[in-house]
Structure formats: structure tokens, C-alpha cells
Amino acid sequence: MAESNPLRGFPRLRRAATSFPGNLHLVLVLRPTSLLGSAPSPSSSTDLGFRFSQDDFLLKMPVVMLRSVGDLLRYIDENHLTSDFTAKVEYCQSDWIVLRTLQAIETFAVTVKEIAQLLQGFGSELSETELPDEANAIEFLLHSHTHRYRQMKQDDIRSVLKEGRLLSSNLETVKASKRDIEEEREIQSDMDTVQLLSQLRDMEEAFDGFFEKHHLKLQQYLQLLHYEISFQQMEEVLERLSAQEKGIASLGTTVVQTEQLLRDLEMLDKHAEQEEMARAQVVILHGHQLAANHHYALALIIQRCNELRHLCDVITTAIRTKRASLTRTRDLLLRLEEALRWCDEGAYLLASQMVDKFQTREGAQEALQYLSCHQERAPSALKNSQDTLSLEFEAILTPQLQSQVSMVTEKLNSMQSMIRNREQCLRKLADMQVRPIQLVAPRPEPDQTSMRCKSPLFSPKHIEVMHDYQGNRSCLYGSTTETDSEAEDNPEQVTHVMKELIATERIYVDELLSVLLQGYRAEMEDPSVSNLLPSALRCQKDVLFGNMPEIYQFHSIFLQDLQGCLETPERVGACFLQRKEKFQVYERYCQNKPRSELLWRQCADSPFFQECQKKLDHKLGLDSYLLKPVQRLTKYQLLLKELLKHCVEEHYRCELREALDSMLELLKSVNDSMHQIAITGYQGDLGQLGRVVMQGGFSVWISHKRAAVRMKELARFKPMQRHLFLYEHALLFCKRRDEDNHDRTPFYSFKSCLRMTAVGITETVKGDVKKFEIWYSGREVVYIVQAPTVEVKVAWLTEIRKILTNQQRL
Numbered sequence: 001m002a003e004s005n006p007l008r009g010f011p012r013l014r015r016a017a018t019s020f021p022g023n024l025h026l027v028l029v030l031r032p033t034s035l036l037g038s039a040p041s042p043s044s045s046t047d048l049g050f051r052f053s054q055d056d057f058l059l060k061m062p063v064v065m066l067r068s069v070g071d072l073l074r075y076i077d078e079n080h081l082t083s084d085f086t087a088k089v090e091y092c093q094s095d096w097i098v099l100r101t102l103q104a105i106e107t108f109a110v111t112v113k114e115i116a117q118l119l120q121g122f123g124s125e126l127s128e129t130e131l132p133d134e135a136n137a138i139e140f141l142l143h144s145h146t147h148r149y150r151q152m153k154q155d156d157i158r159s160v161l162k163e164g165r166l167l168s169s170n171l172e173t174v175k176a177s178k179r180d181i182e183e184e185r186e187i188q189s190d191m192d193t194v195q196l197l198s199q200l201r202d203m204e205e206a207f208d209g210f211f212e213k214h215h216l217k218l219q220q221y222l223q224l225l226h227y228e229i230s231f232q233q234m235e236e237v238l239e240r241l242s243a244q245e246k247g248i249a250s251l252g253t254t255v256v257q258t259e260q261l262l263r264d265l266e267m268l269d270k271h272a273e274q275e276e277m278a279r280a281q282v283v284i285l286h287g288h289q290l291a292a293n294h295h296y297a298l299a300l301i302i303q304r305c306n307e308l309r310h311l312c313d314v315i316t317t318a319i320r321t322k323r324a325s326l327t328r329t330r331d332l333l334l335r336l337e338e339a340l341r342w343c344d345e346g347a348y349l350l351a352s353q354m355v356d357k358f359q360t361r362e363g364a365q366e367a368l369q370y371l372s373c374h375q376e377r378a379p380s381a382l383k384n385s386q387d388t389l390s391l392e393f394e395a396i397l398t399p400q401l402q403s404q405v406s407m408v409t410e411k412l413n414s415m416q417s418m419i420r421n422r423e424q425c426l427r428k429l430a431d432m433q434v435r436p437i438q439l440v441a442p443r444p445e446p447d448q449t450s451m452r453c454k455s456p457l458f459s460p461k462h463i464e465v466m467h468d469y470q471g472n473r474s475c476l477y478g479s480t481t482e483t484d485s486e487a488e489d490n491p492e493q494v495t496h497v498m499k500e501l502i503a504t505e506r507i508y509v510d511e512l513l514s515v516l517l518q519g520y521r522a523e524m525e526d527p528s529v530s531n532l533l534p535s536a537l538r539c540q541k542d543v544l545f546g547n548m549p550e551i552y553q554f555h556s557i558f559l560q561d562l563q564g565c566l567e568t569p570e571r572v573g574a575c576f577l578q579r580k581e582k583f584q585v586y587e588r589y590c591q592n593k594p595r596s597e598l599l600w601r602q603c604a605d606s607p608f609f610q611e612c613q614k615k616l617d618h619k620l621g622l623d624s625y626l627l628k629p630v631q632r633l634t635k636y637q638l639l640l641k642e643l644l645k646h647c648v649e650e651h652y653r654c655e656l657r658e659a660l661d662s663m664l665e666l667l668k669s670v671n672d673s674m675h676q677i678a679i680t681g682y683q684g685d686l687g688q689l690g691r692v693v694m695q696g697g698f699s700v701w702i703s704h705k706r707a708a709v710r711m712k713e714l715a716r717f718k719p720m721q722r723h724l725f726l727y728e729h730a731l732l733f734c735k736r737r738d739e740d741n742h743d744r745t746p747f748y749s750f751k752s753c754l755r756m757t758a759v760g761i762t763e764t765v766k767g768d769v770k771k772f773e774i775w776y777s778g779r780e781v782v783y784i785v786q787a788p789t790v791e792v793k794v795a796w797l798t799e800i801r802k803i804l805t806n807q808q809r810l
Helices: 006-019 042-046 069-073 093-128 135-177 181-193 196-247 255-292 298-352 361-376 386-392 399-430 446-451 461-471 491-523 527-532 541-545 548-563 569-578 581-591 593-603 607-616 622-626 628-645 650-676 707-714 790-809
Strands: 027-030 063-066 692-704 720-727 730-737 747-755 759-762 771-776 781-786
Touching: 027 069, 063 069, 093 135, 093 196, 135 196, 196 255, 196 298, 255 298, 298 361, 298 399, 298 491, 361 399, 399 491, 491 541, 491 548, 491 569, 491 607, 491 622, 491 628, 527 607, 541 593, 548 569, 548 581, 569 628, 569 650, 581 593, 581 628, 581 650, 593 622, 593 650, 607 622, 622 628, 628 650, 650 692, 650 720, 692 790, 720 747, 720 790, 759 790, 771 790
Parallel strands: 027 063
Antiparallel strands: 692 720, 692 781, 720 730, 730 747, 759 771, 771 781
16 A cells, blocks of 8 residues: 655655565555645655656556545445554554564565575586587587576576565664664564575576586596597598508519619608698697696596507607618618619620631630620629628518528529630630631612611621530530430539529510610600600601510510520420410510611710610610520520530430420521621512521522523523522522621622522532522523532422422412
């Protein structure tokens, strides 16, 4: 119920509405009936000029305006009104305030209890929360807990504290207005209840401390989770680095491979040191920072830092050790390569010395001087024994490297032995005067000097010289004996021959691959040197190198076959016979030789070849290596003869003898093909005439049916000297011409060609057993041919009959 002065009653009503423990349902307003009338309240007499409107209260409850106390009694019993309204109830304002204050204290105590329960529940929820394993979930949990903490702090705790402070202020006011001691004591007891406010403050401080620890725990857990992720990622990176390091072999088998391994290791080391190791140090530093901030997982973080540091140290040590091992391996392989190069040069020197020069004292002395100079350039590996090398490189010497050291040492010893044998032979020849050997070698006609070979290495004389000279085994193996004589059982000599066969075969295969196929031939396809490539060489590698890739492919397999015979040398014959047909690749190589030689002569001075030779660091040009396949053939028959000499079992002797015959036949065929190169003046493709079956020099008379020509031929009593080439499809008559020049190589001037389809023979001619007739086109032309010996005549007639018989059968 409000007083009659609404001007003053309006704010009071609003404050009173908030002070009641329940909701207000009705407001009774008593006001004066006239402007100057007295109000029921003594204090209302001063309010003048009042205007009141129910809307001004803005209270959502019924408001009843009363004119008198009588109107008030209709709503309230007079026993419930105070004396101010002429009622009987005694009213004390201070008592009412005390009563209301006690009710507020009780309400505040309940609120404090509820707040305590709320804080305890929230704390239990935080303690029982299971932490997730994902960083995003931890960040979300941290954000939501912080938001709830701030909301509870702002909306619950601080509002109750504000209410408690207001209640405490009201109690102080009431206490100051009380004079009665008993009432003061009652108020004092109520002040004890207000101590809840202090408890609430302590509760707030405890809650703040608990949440601070919980918040720090969540933050450290999130930091640990991020650090674990960084550690795992770094560990995977370092393990990949370690795997890459382990993937690089610690030893190479060749200099090129070892240098490539060193380059790969340097790139890996640079990448590891500049990037991955730096990242690992950042992760380790981050771990130390977490440990310095008193992280709860201090032991785990220190352990992770130590693991990363250990992995970095292991990788760094492994790379350093592997680099030292590869460097030592490269040094060893360079020494071995130098030794092999010296042996290769020695083998080439022995093979390139001309037999005709040995027949004079000056030639033999000159050859001895060359050998002496070569001995002076002996590599350091030759000066050290195998045991010394093994001791020096003991740390890196694997069984494979040990095998290479042994192989090179044996090759060096073998080469030294061959050089000593050659020197002994040359010293003997230096004391003898032998008639020079007549060489068979080609040279173009005088009017075709542009077709001449610039280098004698391409001349056929090397075939015959190599054949004749290497056939003299006394220069390499001692005195010459017949292969069919009684065999001498000498295992050491057999082993020596086998090792030489395998070693020289390996050199040959390596030269075919590295020098020709990967050197010159591969460079012709390299775009970086295409500007140096002459136009005549473009798309002509198959002409220049012939079927050399096919030869390399065959000998790569043949080398493995020979290596398998090292312990059983008697099976070498079967090995050659098994690959007999494959050796025919040499005939195709020699048939292509004229085209290859012509192309080489056109481009020999090209900067392209000079650049390739410089890259390969060779003293000899490409033409010398193009002759390697021909030179290699002359070696097989020599080694087979020596094996046959020491083979005691008849079965294996038969195989070796058959293999020797096949290689001699192949050598003859190749020799014939090389003579074919020297033919000049033939208008056509010699390759279309088929395989060269035989070739040799003869005395020839010609008889024609035509009288004039016949009389002219009869007037010639002296025979013509002709060199005959018997092909599968034709017979060529050529004239041998010799010139006095620096290499003294002959050439064959073409005279006539007889197609075998129109050829006939008469095997006997009266008066001379070495003569036979070759007639052409139904005896239109008859050639009387005189062979050097009866054996040569029989051999030629046998081959001609075979060709004619095959033609008739076809």
C-alpha cells in the first residue's frame, strides 16, 4: 500500500517491489480528495499541484486509487492496518527493516550454498573431463572451459558478491540506528551470517586457483601434443634421410660409379645439413623452452630431444664415415684403372708392332725402345705388391675389391711377362738378318688417291701381320710345337693362358662399350655437341660403326661363358663351338668396312672426333679402335693352340682342335674381306657379290674366240699377274699394284668380273699340274690360271665346284 503522495511514492514503489520476497499482486494508492485537503500521511501536506496517471508507474499489476481510509477498509481488515490509518496494529519501521534484513540474509545464505554447489559441480566436470588426442579438440575444449569460467564468474559469483556487499551495508546502517543492547546483539548475530560473504570470496579465490591450474594443464597438454606431432614428423624425416644414406653404397666397383656415389652423398649431406638438421635443431630448441617453463611432461620432452639429437648424430657420423670409405675406394680404383690402362696400352703396343720391322736390326731396336719407354711409365700399383695394397686399403677391402686387386695384379704380372718375352724375342731378332716378309695390303689407284686410307691401322696388312706374327708363339709363349704332337700336362701354363684369355676378353668388351658405344657412338646422339657433328656423319652411325652393338652383345655373353671355364679350361673348345655361328658377326662387320673407312676418311679431321678423343683422354684416334674387332680375332687361334698343346684328354683335344679350325677359317674369311677393301675401280657394290670365299695371287693367260684378240693374246708369252677374288656369285680379276710410301700397302686394280652363272672349269691343262682353265660364256673367253702350288689349285677347284654345284641345285 502506498502513501497519498504519488510524486514521492513512485520511486518508492519501484524499490519496494524489488524488496518483497514474493510478487506484488495489487497496489492500493490513497490520495487526498481536494487539492488542499490533508492526506492520511502527515508528510503529504506539502505536495501541491499533483497530477497522477496509472501509466506512470509502469508496473505490471493492478493499481487501485482510493479517496479515503474507508475505501481502504474495503480491501484490508482494520486489524491489519497500523495506527497511521486509525487501526489497532502497532507498526515499527525499524523492526520491519530488521525482519526484512533477516529474510534477505537467509536468502543470501541459500544463494551462496547454491553457488558453492555450482562451482563444485563445474570443478568436478573439469577434473573428470577426458582429454582428447587431437589438437583441434583440445583447442575447442580450452575455449569452451574458459568461456564457461568467465560467464560463471561474471553472472553468478560477482552478482552474489554485489548482493552481499549491499546487504552488509544495510546491516551497518541498521546497527548504527539501534540503541538497545539486546537488539544490537541480535543484529550482531545476524552479522555473523553475513560472514558468508567472506566465505564466498574464499570460494572465488579457490575456484580461480583451480581453474588457473586446469587452464595451464590444458595449455601444456596442447603444447605437448603439438610437440609430439613435430617430433614424429621430424623423426620420419630423419628416418628417410637415414634410409637414403643407407641406400647409397659404401663401396663402388668402378671409378665412375664411386664418383657418382660421392656426388649423391654430397647432395644428401647438403640437403640434410642445410634443411633437415636445421629443422631438427629448431624442434630440439622448442623442447628445451618447454622444459624451462616447468612443463608437467618434462621427462618425456627431454627424452624426445635426446632421441632427435641421437638420430642427427647417427646420420652425420654415417655420412662422414661413408664419405671417407668412398674416397678411399676411389683412390684404390684409380690406381687399378691406371694399371689396367697401362696393360691395355701394353697390349696395344705389342699388337701394333709390325713384323716387317722386326726383320732389321734397327726395327728390332726401335721396338725394344718403345717397350722400355712403356715399362718406365709403369703405374704405382705395379711397384707395390698385392699384400702392400691390401694392407694400405684394408679398411675398405671387400671380397669383390680384393678380387679386383688380385685380377689387376695378375694382369700386371702377365703383361710384364709378355713384355719380357717380347723383349727376349726382339733381342734375338736384333742379332739376326731375316728377309723381309712380303706384305699384302691395299692401296687405291693413283687416280683415286682420295680413296686411300690415312692410317695404316685400317690396312689388310695388319690382318696378315698379326696372323703371321702372333702365329710365331716363340715371341709370346716359347718355342713353337705342332698342335697334333703329344700333349704336355702343365696345369700352371693352362691356368696362365686361361687368365690371359679372360682378362683380354674383358678389356675388349669394356673397350667396345665405354670407348665406342658409350663414347663416340653415344656422343653422335648428344644434342650438346650436335653443332660439331659433320653433316656427312648425321644418321650415319650404323655405317661408321657397322654392327658393333651386335658384336658387343655377343661378347658380353661370351665373356661369361669363358669365365665359367676358368676352373675347367678343357671345356673352352666346347664353348667356342657352341658360339661358332655367332662369330659370323665379324664377316658382316668386315663387309661394311669399306663404307666405314670411306666415311671415316671424309670426317677424320672433324672437331667432333677431336672433342670425343679429348673427353675419353685417348692418345689414339677412333680409327685405331675400329680395328679392335679385327685384331681380337687373331688372338683366339693363338690361345686355342696353346691350350691344345697342354690338353691330355682326347675328347677335349678334339673339341679344341675343331674350335681352332673354326677360328682359323673365320680368320681367313675376315682376312679375305679385309683384302676386298683394297679393290679399286669396280663400278658397283661388292656386297652384292656375296661372301668372299677365297682370294690369292695367280699367273693368268687369256684366250679369246675372236681372231684378232686371240692373235694378240698368243703373242703374249709372259703371263699376267692377277689377284683373284672368288665370291659366291662372281670371280674378280684384279691387278696388284705396289707403291713406295710410308706404309708400303698395295691395292688391287679391278680388271674384269665373271658371273658364276656363266663360268665353267677345266681341272687339268697339259704340261703343268698347277694350271687349270676357267672359261666364260661357252668358252668365249678362256682363262688359263697357274696356281703357286698344287695345294692352292686343289683348294680353289674344290670351292669353285661347290659354288657351281649349288647353282645347279638352285
